[in-house]
Amino acid sequence: MISLQNIRKSYHTDYNSLEVLKGIDLTINQGEFVSIMGSSGSGKSTLLNILGLLDEFDSGEYLLNDAAMDNLSQKQAAMYRNQLLGFVFQSFNLLNFKTAMENVALPLYYQKVDRKKRQALALDYLDRVGLKEWAHHLPTQLSGGQQQRVAIARSLITSPKVILADEPTGALDSKTSHDVMEIFKEVNREGITMIIVTHEEDIAKMTNRIIYLKDGLIEKEETGTISQT
Amino acid sequence: MFDLDNWQEIFNTIRKHKLRTGLTALGVFWGIFMLVFLMGAGKGLENGVTGLFGDRAKNSLYMGGRFTSKPYKGLAPGRSIRLTNEDVAAIRNRFEDEIAYVAPRMWMPSGEVTRNGMSAAFDVRGDGPDLIHIDPIKIIQGRFINQMDLREKRKVAVIGRGVRNVLFEKDEKPIGGYIQFKGVKYLVIGIAKSSRRGNNGMEDEKTIYIPLTTAQQVRNRPNSVGWFACAMHPNVKVSTVEHKIKDLLKERHSVAPNDLQAFWSENIEEEFAEVQGLFFGIRFLVWFVGIGSLLAGVIGVGNIMLIVVKERTKEIGIRKALGATPNSIVSMILLESVFLTTIAGYMGLAAGTVIVSLLNMAVGEGTEFYGNPEVDMGVAVTALIILIICGAITGLIPAMQASRVNPVVALKDE
Numbered sequence: 001m002i003s004l005q006n007i008r009k010s011y012h013t014d015y016n017s018l019e020v021l022k023g024i025d026l027t028i029n030q031g032e033f034v035s036i037m038g039s040s041g042s043g044k045s046t047l048l049n050i051l052g053l054l055d056e057f058d059s060g061e062y063l064l065n066d067a068a069m070d071n072l073s074q075k076q077a078a079m080y081r082n083q084l085l086g087f088v089f090q091s092f093n094l095l096n097f098k099t100a101m102e103n104v105a106l107p108l109y110y111q112k113v114d115r116k117k118r119q120a121l122a123l124d125y126l127d128r129v130g131l132k133e134w135a136h137h138l139p140t141q142l143s144g145g146q147q148q149r150v151a152i153a154r155s156l157i158t159s160p161k162v163i164l165a166d167e168p169t170g171a172l173d174s175k176t177s178h179d180v181m182e183i184f185k186e187v188n189r190e191g192i193t194m195i196i197v198t199h200e201e202d203i204a205k206m207t208n209r210i211i212y213l214k215d216g217l218i219e220k221e222e223t224g225t226i227s228q229t
Numbered sequence: 230m231f232d233l234d235n236w237q238e239i240f241n242t243i244r245k246h247k248l249r250t251g252l253t254a255l256g257v258f259w260g261i262f263m264l265v266f267l268m269g270a271g272k273g274l275e276n277g278v279t280g281l282f283g284d285r286a287k288n289s290l291y292m293g294g295r296f297t298s299k300p301y302k303g304l305a306p307g308r309s310i311r312l313t314n315e316d317v318a319a320i321r322n323r324f325e326d327e328i329a330y331v332a333p334r335m336w337m338p339s340g341e342v343t344r345n346g347m348s349a350a351f352d353v354r355g356d357g358p359d360l361i362h363i364d365p366i367k368i369i370q371g372r373f374i375n376q377m378d379l380r381e382k383r384k385v386a387v388i389g390r391g392v393r394n395v396l397f398e399k400d401e402k403p404i405g406g407y408i409q410f411k412g413v414k415y416l417v418i419g420i421a422k423s424s425r426r427g428n429n430g431m432e433d434e435k436t437i438y439i440p441l442t443t444a445q446q447v448r449n450r451p452n453s454v455g456w457f458a459c460a461m462h463p464n465v466k467v468s469t470v471e472h473k474i475k476d477l478l479k480e481r482h483s484v485a486p487n488d489l490q491a492f493w494s495e496n497i498e499e500e501f502a503e504v505q506g507l508f509f510g511i512r513f514l515v516w517f518v519g520i521g522s523l524l525a526g527v528i529g530v531g532n533i534m535l536i537v538v539k540e541r542t543k544e545i546g547i548r549k550a551l552g553a554t555p556n557s558i559v560s561m562i563l564l565e566s567v568f569l570t571t572i573a574g575y576m577g578l579a580a581g582t583v584i585v586s587l588l589n590m591a592v593g594e595g596t597e598f599y600g601n602p603e604v605d606m607g608v609a610v611t612a613l614i615i616l617i618i619c620g621a622i623t624g625l626i627p628a629m630q631a632s633r634v635n636p637v638v639a640l641k642d643e
């Protein structure tokens with residue numbers, strides 16, 4: 001599903017440049033549930049953003065779904081993001097002026113799906129994360145766990161191949177974190193590739209493959225507690 | 230762009246950000262409102278001043294004789310010049326190509342006009358049919374003096390509205406009635422009203438017009454003309470003909486060619502041109518101030534849209550992460566900006582029009598220098614279109630900025 005070869009990325013500021021990724025080689029197969037760990041500043045978010053086509057890499061090769069992801073135009077990147085990828089963020093990133101249902105339906109708007117149809121689908125997906133009754137609430141009227149479930153529903157609505165989550169449980173208590181992980185596992189069981197960045201050892205343990213980053217390089221890999229189906 | 234979904238997306242955003250929308254709209258509203266209001270007020274002033282002229286032929290000329298100031302051909306200065314029927318005929322002949330109408334006229338000595346025991350002093354003048362094409366008078370009942378009246382020296386009179394109001398009761402029919410002036414009875418054949426505004430108009434309407442030939446007969450000066458009015462053909466400049474007429478008259482009356490005193494004249498075209506200059510100034514001012522406030526409104530929209538884009542960076546980042554293309558972001562911001570400008574501009578246009586028409590009602594018949602204000606719809610709509618285009622152009626800068634939002638930076642947790 002995903003194949004990285006010698007991916008490098010540096011950030012240039014006015015005075016100096018900082019190499020954040022120093023040659024990442026990584027292959028992730030379809031249906032894997034991967035977690036990325038590492039100390040702060042090790043380049044986890046940068047890697048995930050590159051995987052999500054939100055950021056560009058300097059050199060190396062990135063194949064997503066067998067297609068090379070270099071020199072993409074903004075439009076192409078938007079299309080891939082819309083059709084292949086789903087995002088879940090630590091801070092949920094819901095639009096506060098839209099209801100839960102409208103938030104979930106938004107990715108389909110950019111696929112030009114008809115309004116009625118996308119609202120119906122949004123309700124289905126909200127139902128899947130157990131929030132059907134909350135469909136017409138604004139994000140500010142929901143708890144953190146509920147907001148993250150809305151965000152997960154939003155990431156799922158386009159039936160993506162890969163879901164990328166940057167510290168999805170970072171803002172949640174451990175009970176809600178586990179609920180969210182349960183949803184992720186269920187999603188993963190349907191064959192969707194999951195990649196999450198996390199600081200928490202026990203969260204990482206719930207995945208089937210843990211990748212440790214250190215100073216922009218993959219330090220080591222471990223298998224998690226769940227075995228791949 | 231005309232996808233219903235896009236609009237729903239925009240309506241939703243606008244509805245959920247009422248304050249922001251309101252502030253944006255206010256600038257544009259005010260700009261258009263000011264433009265319309267100023268234009269209306271300026272037009273009112275213009276109507277007022279033009280009203281002082283009424284619909285007098287704008288290319289007309291009034292001329293008459295005075296006293297000579299220079300000796301010539303053995304004639305001593307100080308001689309009074311009396312115009313004659315022949316002078317008028319000569320002018321008519323010589324300047325056939327330039328002059329469309331010539332109206333010779335004569336004052337009657339002042340005196341009381343009476344009817345049924347009522348009497349009052351009015352101006353009485355001998356006039357010819359051409360006058361109606363030159364002076365700012367309109368016949369509202371009956372007819373004006375015609376050639377037949379002149380030929381037969383009929384004792385008929387056209388009276389101004391003011392005269393009728395004094396000499397006739399409200400329910401009386403003046404036409405067919407008789408008025409008496411210096412022992413002669415005149416049949417009333419028409420009622421005239423002035424198109425001039427204010428005092429001038431009131432004076433006009435206190436005038437009685439009788440045929441010139443009748444006046445000449447009653448005064449026993451059958452060949453004498455007091456002065457005359459004439460109007461040029463279209464595209465003939467009064468100033469080019471004015472001195473030629475004077476030259477002709479000087480020749481006919483043996484007046485020194487360089488005698489500037491012997492004839493007086495009043496060139497309405499020139500006077501009107503001066504007033505037009507004033508209007509030009511006013512219009513310039515209106516446009517200057519109006520365009521200024523429009524521009525301020527448009528820049529305001531651009532500015533607020535810039536702030537809006539800043540404020541919405543996160544939202545734009547989210548939309549991009551979810552698959553929004555740069556184009557869809559540009560069109561979202563642009564449509565919003567154009568939509569806001571259009572709606573606000575339209576409301577400004579409507580409000581301005583309403584205020585100006587209220588003003589119009591308040592002013593009513595108008596005062597001396599202020600006539601009915603009105604909105605020039607063509608100009609207002611042009612302004613609105615310009616505004617919309619400007620809205621698009623100013624919206625473009627923030628829209629481009631929005632499309633360049635880097636989702637990684639935008640989504641970075643604060």
Ligand SMILES: Nc1ncnc2c1ncn2[C@@H]1O[C@H](COP(=O)(O)OP(=O)(O)OP(=O)(O)O)[C@@H](O)[C@H]1O
Pocket residue numbers: 011012013018020038039040041042043044045046047
């Ligand atoms: N836009 C940027 N410009 C410059 N430097 C950046 C930028 N984004 C990240 N960095 C730097 O790159 C390094 C890696 O950042 P990254 O966000 O990938 O770390 P991380 O592993 O996700 O850390 P954390 O666990 O704290 O989220 C950091 O040193 C950071 O300062």
Ligand SMILES: [Mg+2]
Pocket residue numbers: 044045046166
């Ligand atoms: Mg990070």
